[in-house]
Amino acid sequence: MANMKSSEALAAPRRRRPVSGWAVRHFNTAIAALLRLSRQPFASLMTVLVIGVTLALPAAMHLVIKNAQAISASWNNALDFSVYLHNDVSLEDARRLVDIVSQRADVDSVTLITADDALAEFREQSGFGDALDHLSVNPLPHTLVVRPSAANTEVSMGLLNEELGNLPEADFVQVDTEWVQRFHAILDILERAIAIGAGLLAAAIVVIIGNTIRLDIQNRREEIEVTKLIGASNSFVRRPFLYIGMWYGLGGGLLALALVRYGLYALEEPVTRLSGLYSSRFAVLALDLRESLVIAATGVGLGLVGSWLAATRHMHRIEPR
């Protein structure tokens, strides 16, 4: 493609095609930087490896959180509401209420636990059987156990909760969401911790790339001096180093994606077995296209930042003597 472009540029008057000339120059510089890296394959691969592992860590942690959120989201919808009715609601009214509530689209099923059933169960489980015999009336209310349909979101769950509470027959609605909320809070904390960690790792990548570029600049000091002597600007001298940084970042980003992918592949079988034991059809979520692009782009971005910082810092110091 470069050949085609540059021969076009050659055929047409150069002034009329400044963009294509510019593109070809950058393309050439990028390829030259790649060739330079390939001339020291071991050193280049080591740098890419370090960046790849460093990027893979937060990416993998992000996946863990993402999967945990997906799992807990399905838990959230599996929660049952316990609607305790007022004591004076009759069994007929309770039965009618069951029919009404089970008509709702956001409700999967409704089970009625009558006051007598509840008392019998309590008697059996609590061991206060004798004490309960002394009660003249059953203090327990009828209870509707409402199972929401799977299609519910967090918002519609809240709405359902509210509307059940607003039923005239309802005394109060209990949802055992507390532990789910705690779990979510923990996930939030973890997510933030990972973000902080990712920030630190990003800084580390910038330093790693910056340091690699700095060494490269020192090794090529004479070349930089000569090119400056014959009229190269700082940006011209800097350009190949920026491309080297970009390649490091891109290589690291792609390697990180490969590492995460391989990790998932290794985990897939045990996870399937575990979710089979829970008779759930949970499938591990992989990085989607957008997340993959973000990781690759982060690599490229950090590579550019690192090399730009190093190159700009050292470029001004190297002047022909």
Added chain:
Amino acid sequence: MIRIEEVTKRYPGGQDALTGLSLHVEKGEMVFVTGHSGAGKSTLLRLIALIDRPTGGQVIVDGQNTRRVSRRKIPAYRRQIGMVFQDHKLLYDRPVFDNVALPLVIAGLTHREAARKVRAALDQVSLLHKEKQSPETLSSGEQQRVGIARAIVSRPKVLIADEPTGNLDPDLSLEVMRIFRRFNEVGVTLLIASHDIALIDQLGCRRIPLANGALAVEQEEDPVAEYMERLEAEQERDRWQT
């Protein structure tokens, strides 16, 4: 073309490299700056190339006062001047072609676009057949010719050279000087620092002798004539041998 007015240069150490030097090189002239090492030849060229700035006075090249060339404009300024160095200053990690193409690439041409000019420049120094070789495989004289091709590839109006024949034997030196002479004939202004007085006299160019950072009084003394005679005798002998 090159106007030096009352230029002084004092290095941070306190030594005065130039002490009120004034000279003028006309457009299309080929001039040699001579003198012992330490006379200020290199300093003068460094000021013209803007590697250093004068402590006092003006350096004006092609109407541009170097004082008014800001740090950021130095690269563009240098691109107007061809420079040849005693140690060639070639890049040994790339072939001859790429070395010569470098000024054009810096100026924004792709290698393809530069090819015609690069080959023309290499042709002028008779190295067209070596464009694919690494500079390391070339002799010192050939390397210097590559350096010259690089200096003239973007057709500068001014060319400065610092001891371009310093590392070369007399025959190669003469060859290099003839190449310079040909550029001069097509209108390039040349300022060459050299201490090879015999060679310069052979070319019949103007000499600007420096001593202690200023113009020296030209002395038509015997040692030069003696040296000339000795050189001629040597060349005579060489001719006999070959």
